[in-house]
Amino acid sequence: MTVAEQIRSQFDQLTPAERELANTLIANYPMAGLGTIMELATAAKVSTPTVMRTVKKLGFGGFPAFQNALHDELKQTLSDPIDKHDHWANDVPAEHMLNQFATAVTNNLRQSLKQLDHKTFDDVVTLLTEKERSIHIVGGRITHAFADYLQTHLQVIRKNSHMLPASSGLWPHHLLNVNEGDILVIFDVRRYEADLLELAKLANKRNVKIILFTDQWLSPITSYATHYFSCRIEAPSGWDSGVVTLFLIETLISAMEEVLWPETSSRLKELEDIFDFTGRFKR
Amino acid sequence: MTVAEQIRSQFDQLTPAERELANTLIANYPMAGLGTIMELATAAKVSTPTVMRTVKKLGFGGFPAFQNALHDELKQTLSDPIDKHDHWANDVPAEHMLNQFATAVTNNLRQSLKQLDHKTFDDVVTLLTEKERSIHIVGGRITHAFADYLQTHLQVIRKNSHMLPASSGLWPHHLLNVNEGDILVIFDVRRYEADLLELAKLANKRNVKIILFTDQWLSPITSYATHYFSCRIEAPSGWDSGVVTLFLIETLISAMEEVLWPETSSRLKELEDIFDFTGRFKR
DNA sequence: TATTGTTTGTAAATATTGTTACAAATATTG
DNA sequence: CAATATTTGTAACAATATTTACAAACAATA
Numbered sequence: 001m002t003v004a005e006q007i008r009s010q011f012d013q014l015t016p017a018e019r020e021l022a023n024t025l026i027a028n029y030p031m032a033g034l035g036t037i038m039e040l041a042t043a044a045k046v047s048t049p050t051v052m053r054t055v056k057k058l059g060f061g062g063f064p065a066f067q068n069a070l071h072d073e074l075k076q077t078l079s080d081p082i083d084k085h086d087h088w089a090n091d092v093p094a095e096h097m098l099n100q101f102a103t104a105v106t107n108n109l110r111q112s113l114k115q116l117d118h119k120t121f122d123d124v125v126t127l128l129t130e131k132e133r134s135i136h137i138v139g140g141r142i143t144h145a146f147a148d149y150l151q152t153h154l155q156v157i158r159k160n161s162h163m164l165p166a167s168s169g170l171w172p173h174h175l176l177n178v179n180e181g182d183i184l185v186i187f188d189v190r191r192y193e194a195d196l197l198e199l200a201k202l203a204n205k206r207n208v209k210i211i212l213f214t215d216q217w218l219s220p221i222t223s224y225a226t227h228y229f230s231c232r233i234e235a236p237s238g239w240d241s242g243v244v245t246l247f248l249i250e251t252l253i254s255a256m257e258e259v260l261w262p263e264t265s266s267r268l269k270e271l272e273d274i275f276d277f278t279g280r281f282k283r
Numbered sequence: 284m285t286v287a288e289q290i291r292s293q294f295d296q297l298t299p300a301e302r303e304l305a306n307t308l309i310a311n312y313p314m315a316g317l318g319t320i321m322e323l324a325t326a327a328k329v330s331t332p333t334v335m336r337t338v339k340k341l342g343f344g345g346f347p348a349f350q351n352a353l354h355d356e357l358k359q360t361l362s363d364p365i366d367k368h369d370h371w372a373n374d375v376p377a378e379h380m381l382n383q384f385a386t387a388v389t390n391n392l393r394q395s396l397k398q399l400d401h402k403t404f405d406d407v408v409t410l411l412t413e414k415e416r417s418i419h420i421v422g423g424r425i426t427h428a429f430a431d432y433l434q435t436h437l438q439v440i441r442k443n444s445h446m447l448p449a450s451s452g453l454w455p456h457h458l459l460n461v462n463e464g465d466i467l468v469i470f471d472v473r474r475y476e477a478d479l480l481e482l483a484k485l486a487n488k489r490n491v492k493i494i495l496f497t498d499q500w501l502s503p504i505t506s507y508a509t510h511y512f513s514c515r516i517e518a519p520s521g522w523d524s525g526v527v528t529l530f531l532i533e534t535l536i537s538a539m540e541e542v543l544w545p546e547t548s549s550r551l552k553e554l555e556d557i558f559d560f561t562g563r564f565k566r
Numbered sequence: 567t568a569t570t571g572t573t574t575g576t577a578a579a580t581a582t583t584g585t586t587a588c589a590a591a592t593a594t595t596g
Numbered sequence: 597c598a599a600t601a602t603t604t605g606t607a608a609c610a611a612t613a614t615t616t617a618c619a620a621a622c623a624a625t626a
Contacts, residue, residue, distance in 0.1 A: 015604085016603080016604095017603075017604060017605095018603095028358075031354065031357065031358050031361065034317065034354055034357075035354065036582085036583060037583070037584060037585095038582090038583070038584090046605090047604065048584075048605090049585080049586080049604075049605070049606090050603090050604065050605080051584095052584075052585065052586090053603095053604095062584070062585075063583085063584060063585085064583095064612095071314070071317055071318065074314065074317070074357075075314050077361075078313075078314060078360075096401065097534055097537055097538040097541070098396060098399070098401060098404060098534055101530065101533065101534040101537060102392060102396060105392070105530055106389060106392070109385060109388070109389070111306070111309070111310050113381060113385060114287075114309050114310070114312065115291060115294070115306075115309055116381070117288070117291050117292070118379065118381060121381060141435070142432075142435055142436075144431065144435070145428045145429070145431040145432035145435065146428070148427065148428040148431060149425075149429075152424070152425055152427070152428065153425075153522070216306060217299070218294075218295055218302070222295045223295070228295070230294075235533065235537060237536075237537035237540055237541070238540060238547075239436070239533065239536060239537060239540065241533050242432070242529060242533070243526055243529055243530055246525060246526055246529050247384065247388055247526055250518065250522065250524050250525070250526065251380055251381055251384040253522060254384060254518065254519065254520035254522055255380040257520055257521060257522065258380070258520070268521075298572085298573060298574085299573080299574095300573075300574060300575090301573095319612085319613060319614090320613070320614065320615095321612090321613070321614090329574080329575085330575045330576080331575090331613090331614075332575070332615080333573090333574065333575080335614075335616090336573095336574090345614070345615075346613085346614060346615085347582090347613095347614080
């Protein structure tokens with residue numbers, strides 16, 4: 001039973017001043033009840049004790065209790081409609097790693113998306129599709145695989161994307177090939193790597209645009225990055241999860257593809273022809 | 284500019300405790316900010332002064348001012364007849380690639396988990412944790428990155444895991460190092476690669492146990508595999524999504540870690556020490 | 567390693583809110 | 597119309613919330 005229903009059901013038992021209150025409360029429900037008891041009293045043009053008596057009459061212990069009820073209701077109304085499946089896998093107990101991980105991962109995704117500024121996303125898509133800029137990609141110990149994945153896909157949809165060598169000793173040398181206005185994509189999640197930070201500083205000095213993929217605690221590279229994505233990486237284990245990071249990479253690729261479709265389609269065609277020729281793939 | 288946007292835009296200038304607060308605030312926005320300053324502090328596991336400082340940093344005069352801003356926003360949201368709550372990302376149209384992709388990915392996850400036999404999962408965990416077997420990992424053009432990711436993690440929690448060389452010409456040679464009872468983890472999604480199939484046949488002949496990660500259409504290697512996982516890879520674009528594949532890899536790793544914890548912990552400790560020594564990581 | 571600056575929490579002080587007691591105002595009844 | 601009951605608001609009080617001051621913990625730097 002909602003607070004509004006409670007008010008309506010007892011409306012006829014209220015005194016004139018109390019009805020005044022009830023009316024203003026319902027008139028802009030539930031906002032009117034979210035402030036202080038004084039604000040509500042003023043809005044209804046009654047005194048605070050009247051409010052007090054009314055909420056008690058309605059069955060609440062006091063004004064805070066009444067307000068909590070409103071809060072709980074609001075929570076329901078605003079709560080995510082995205083189903084919280086407590087059981088993802090069939091016939092598997094909820095404590096099974098599969099279910100735990102599925103829950104954690106979707107939470108990560110939901111929260112990361114809430115924090116993501118979509119303008120950042122769109123700006124990055126624009127940057128990455130400007131073909132006069134060349135792209136350079138680098139990752140850390142764990143994130144190296146993501147850098148690899150991004151590169152594999154970028155290669156197909158545009159020219160001039162390169163992986164930085166695995167050995168950090170070669171990075172300064174490689175930076176000579178990076179021009180002002182070029183893009184450096186860095187993956188850096190905890191524990192943040194000192195070499196990557198140095199690289200970012202150097203690149204920043206050369207006016208290279210830095211796009212950073214990091215975690216919710218933000219790598220120190222953030223200060224040097226033109227744009228950054230913070231992907232939540234919580235997992236029910238000692239490990240971190242890269243699922244959200246991968247999600248973002250793939251979404252970026254898809255968004256880029258939309259923009260670049262004319263060029264992409266012909267590149268893809270060429271690629272298919274080459275693979276057909278080499279016979280590496282099953283038809 | 285909404286409070287949420289204000290938080291996002293200044294997120295990188297916040298201190299760790301302040302970020303903690305910002306995260307919980309955004310995670311269940313705006314409900315978390317509607318109670319008292321103490322409730323918010325408790326929810327975020329910080330002290331009330333931290334909340335105080337944060338809201339001032341965000342540009343509000345004090346907590347009540349901050350709360351009023353939330354109230355005003357909420358008023359807007361609640362009077363807005365358009366249901367904004369169907370979206371993953373805030374303030375982004377439903378047709379935006381971010382929302383489309385998020386929906387697709389969670390559907391993939393749900394469906395993949397429905398089809399997954401958890402006994403297969405548990406059996407694979409058992410197989411991979413038997414340390415007398417050595418593990419060999421190989422991926423295709425796209426899936427190479429996943430093979431890499433798996434290897435990076437396996438390396439930490441157990442001995443004797445190896446990546447097959449990138450060039451398929453070297454695989455037959457490498458197979459000589461693989462003994463009966465060893466494990467070959469293969470990643471093969473469409474378009475299925477002929478070389479990988481040949482490799483699987485050879486390995487099968489040598490009584491190597493094959494664990495296969497493939498898509499919902501099942502690679503031809505499935506017939507030679509001891510266990511296989513089919514991960515749905517549908518995406519709203521010409522590309523396939525590897526999110527479910529990564530999810531499974533990470534879940535496997537976590538499950539293995541649970542089993543192997545005694546050994547893992549000491550290996551992890553060693554690893555940390557080495558990294559500390561080399562100074563590659565920020566503390 | 568000592569020094570400095572930053573971050574964070576504890577605890578006291580201040581302000582505000584919620585509650586109660588009581589009296590004035592209003593309505594009700596004989 | 598007076599007596600009584602009911603309703604309502606004023607003002608004091610108590611409880612709680614917000615803010616500030618300060619000190620401990622922590623990280624950065626020399």
